[in-house]
Amino acid sequence: MINKKVYYKRLDYIRVISCIMIFLYHLHILQGGFLAVCTFFTLSGYLSCLSALKKEDFSLKKYYHDRLKKIYIPLLVVVSLTIILSTKVFNPTWINMKKETLSVIFGYNNYWQLSASMDYFTKHIASPFTHLWFISMLMQFELLFPLVFIGLRKLKETIHRDLSLLIVAILFITTITYFYYISGTQNVMPVYYNSFARSFSFLGGILLMILTYYFGNKLIKLLRQCNRLVFLIYVIALLCFGIFVSDKSGNYALFMILTTFISMRLIKYSTLKNSRTKPSLITQFISNNSYEIYLVQFPVIFFFDSVNMNGVLKTILIIVITIIVSACIHFISNFNVKNMVLKITKIFVVTLIIIIGTIFYIGEKDKSIEMSELEKLLNKNLKTITEKNKENIEKIENQQVKEEQPQVQEKTPTENNSIEITDSVSEIPVVGIGDSVMLGAVDALYEKFPNGYFDGKVSRTILEAEDVIEELKNKGALGDTLILALANNGDYRDWICEELMEYVGDRQVYWITAVLADDPEFNTRFSEFAKNYPNIHIVDWEAASKDHPEYFYADGIHLKPDGMYAYAEVIYNAIYGN
Numbered sequence: 001m002i003n004k005k006v007y008y009k010r011l012d013y014i015r016v017i018s019c020i021m022i023f024l025y026h027l028h029i030l031q032g033g034f035l036a037v038c039t040f041f042t043l044s045g046y047l048s049c050l051s052a053l054k055k056e057d058f059s060l061k062k063y064y065h066d067r068l069k070k071i072y073i074p075l076l077v078v079v080s081l082t083i084i085l086s087t088k089v090f091n092p093t094w095i096n097m098k099k100e101t102l103s104v105i106f107g108y109n110n111y112w113q114l115s116a117s118m119d120y121f122t123k124h125i126a127s128p129f130t131h132l133w134f135i136s137m138l139m140q141f142e143l144l145f146p147l148v149f150i151g152l153r154k155l156k157e158t159i160h161r162d163l164s165l166l167i168v169a170i171l172f173i174t175t176i177t178y179f180y181y182i183s184g185t186q187n188v189m190p191v192y193y194n195s196f197a198r199s200f201s202f203l204g205g206i207l208l209m210i211l212t213y214y215f216g217n218k219l220i221k222l223l224r225q226c227n228r229l230v231f232l233i234y235v236i237a238l239l240c241f242g243i244f245v246s247d248k249s250g251n252y253a254l255f256m257i258l259t260t261f262i263s264m265r266l267i268k269y270s271t272l273k274n275s276r277t278k279p280s281l282i283t284q285f286i287s288n289n290s291y292e293i294y295l296v297q298f299p300v301i302f303f304f305d306s307v308n309m310n311g312v313l314k315t316i317l318i319i320v321i322t323i324i325v326s327a328c329i330h331f332i333s334n335f336n337v338k339n340m341v342l343k344i345t346k347i348f349v350v351t352l353i354i355i356i357g358t359i360f361y362i363g364e365k366d367k368s369i370e371m372s373e374l375e376k377l378l379n380k381n382l383k384t385i386t387e388k389n390k391e392n393i394e395k396i397e398n399q400q401v402k403e404e405q406p407q408v409q410e411k412t413p414t415e416n417n418s419i420e421i422t423d424s425v426s427e428i429p430v431v432g433i434g435d436s437v438m439l440g441a442v443d444a445l446y447e448k449f450p451n452g453y454f455d456g457k458v459s460r461t462i463l464e465a466e467d468v469i470e471e472l473k474n475k476g477a478l479g480d481t482l483i484l485a486l487a488n489n490g491d492y493r494d495w496i497c498e499e500l501m502e503y504v505g506d507r508q509v510y511w512i513t514a515v516l517a518d519d520p521e522f523n524t525r526f527s528e529f530a531k532n533y534p535n536i537h538i539v540d541w542e543a544a545s546k547d548h549p550e551y552f553y554a555d556g557i558h559l560k561p562d563g564m565y566a567y568a569e570v571i572y573n574a575i576y577g578n
Contacts, residue, residue, distance in 0.1 A: 009279050010231065010270030012287035014043060014263070017235065019290040021242045023297050023322070026131065027315055032245035035259040037134055038201045039238070042263035044138060045145075045205025052149045053213055063146045071142065071291070074333040075135060077350055078295040079104055080357025081329075082128050087360045090303050093516060093556045094127055095367040104129050107143075109136035110193040128299035133193055135295070140195050141202045165214060168207045175200035176257055183253030191253060201260045208264045212271065231269040234262050285327075292326035292333075300325065308520065367554035374440065374553050378458065381442050385454055388446075392453050393475060430575070431478060433468050434485030434512070435460040437567075440558050444568035453477060461490040462500050469503045480507050483539075483571055487514035488557065492525045501533055508535050510574055513542040516557050539574040541567060 018036035025033025051066075052058055079101060086094055096116070103112035110133035152164035179197040182190055191197060238259065245255045278284060286293070300322045304314055332346050432438060432445060432454040439456025446452060455468055465486050472478040482504060501509075511530065513523040523542055530536040544566070545551050551563025559567055 007278070008271045009277070011043070011267065012279050012283055013235075014039065014266050014270060015287045015290050016283055017238065018043070019286055019293055021239075022294065023319070024242075026297055026301055027318065029315075030242050031247065032242040032255070034247050035241050035245060035255055036238075038256050038259040039263040039266075040134075041138070041141075041198065041201035042205040042208075042260050043267060044141070045202035046209045046267050047205070048142065048145050049149070049206045049209035052146065053209065058146070058150065058153070060146050060150070067142050069333075069335065071135070071139060073350060074292055074295060074329055075104070075132075076354050076357075077329050077333055078292075078299065079129075080353045082299045083357045083361050083364075084353075085299075085303065086128070087364055090306075093554075094302075095371050095554045096127060097361075097364060098366040099368055100127060100129050101361060104132045104136065107136045107139040109133050110140075110195060111136075114189055114193040126302060126305060128302035131294070131298040137193075137195050137198060141199065145202075145206075162214075165207075165210050168203060168210060172200060172203040172207050175203060176260075180253055180257060188247075188252075200257070201263070204260045204264050205267070208267060212268070231266065234266045234269070238262055238266070289323075289326050289330045292330045293322060296326045296329065297322045305520075365554075370554045374555075374558050378436055378439050378558075381439050381456070385439070385442055385456065389453060389455060393477060429479055430481050430483060431472065432456075432483035432485070433460075433465050434483070435488050437488060437514075437558060438483075438485040438512075441564040441567045444561075444564040445571070447565075448568045448572045453479075454483075456485075459489050460486065462486045462496050463490075466500060466503050469500075473503075478507070481510070481575065482507050483510045483512065483575075485512040485514075487512065487522045487526060488517050491519045492522045494529065497526065497529050501536075504535075506535055508537065509533075510537050510539050510571060512539045512571065514557075515542050515545055515552070516555075537574060539571055541570055544570045 018039040021030055021033040021036035022040075023033070024030035025036075052063070055062075083097070083101065086097065100109070100112065103109040109129065113130075113133050152167065155167070156164045175196060179191065179200055182194070182197060241255055241259060241262075245252065249255070279287075297318075300318050304318050307314065332349050335343055335346055337343050337346070430449045430452040432449075432452060434454075434456045436456060436458040438445070438454065439458065442454050442456060445454055453472075457464070465484065469478060469482075484500075511526065513526075517523065527538055530538055545563065548563070548566070549556075551559060551566055553560060
């Protein structure tokens, strides 16, 4: 029989370490911090099974009621507060609020993100709920677990106890095998957001609890002798993974599996004996608030993304605000208090927040509809520029063939080469290469530059543009005047910009600044870089479009008709000095 009153101090340590690792990952400090999600899943499976085994008369109603209070109420509070702040205070660029919020509330956000991964306007636009796929998956596991538990208990009572253990072990091995298999055959999205694939960590916790329940005394005698040293070794291994393993590593799936096994061992060594003393107040605080800290951290980071301040100060503020807000939410969401007045007050505050959040949610415009219109426009424009550019290249190639034929008039080789190049580029005096912003504005650009060659592509980076420049150069289609709109996507890097200018050579470059670039410092840093190149001219679209919300679609980046023509006008004036 399980002792219902034991306290395992080291489980708090595991919770704290995992909480900090994930937080630092979201702050872009610890590249392998994402692995700690596996630890949380394993711990959740273990504790859920422990909670169920403690009860002689297991009740589905009681189990779901407890999970509702512990998981769902704080989630509703965080979601409601985020919507209130998003719509009435910060007004950030969050175009998928309607659909994404529904997916969070109804516990299918992981599958929503999975289906949205192919959609550029969902995948690349920031959201305060990006991290809540984990909570949705946890809700799915917690929804199914008690049903599975009841089935396993009946098998144990009617057939043999080892059958239930065998079934969990088979499921554990099957899900690990499936997870590792799809990690090598598909992209990261199905691997990361597929509930069945990720269930191996949750099942690992359940399997560990069942093994402990059936064979606990034998395991304890074997392991107790060296538990402190082994516990420390496993903690160090987990931290090393966090420091050295990247989410872009080709072996990320293997390390997620290893993290699950390490988490199982950590939990086992943590429960070899109950603690007579409690951990420090700080450890207790972080452990008790770890769930709320997870819920709150990403919305806080999201709201701070648009704040221009020192990076270290911003990080400190994010951490402090996250801790304070999570503690407040933990306090008001905990209704297990003896003081009836306090309990009623808490219920009233929570209910009020949820009602206000719901009202604001209903009243908010569904911006995803507008973005669907933009997507159609970009697809249409892509066909337009593909056809027009094909015609332009054919003209140049025909001209080059003509120039290569025997000439009636005598010309020196030098004159022939010079005339060939001049005639080719005269057909295309301006070449524009950019991302989806330029793609959306091509009609207005063609009006300003009738003979222009424009090549826009969704999510294009500088590195991708280099290939386009090289190809046009080889075809003799790269004129002396280049318009480059490449500041929106990716982080600024000096070496990339230097490499770009090597491709460009001494041609005149008109560089378009970005609005709401992925890297907030891109415009500033490129302007400094441009001082070393007299042939770079900065076209400050960010400044020209300031205080003109009518120029933009809901994402604040792509251009409506008024914005398109203003965009083309700013570029035209920069080139021709009008």
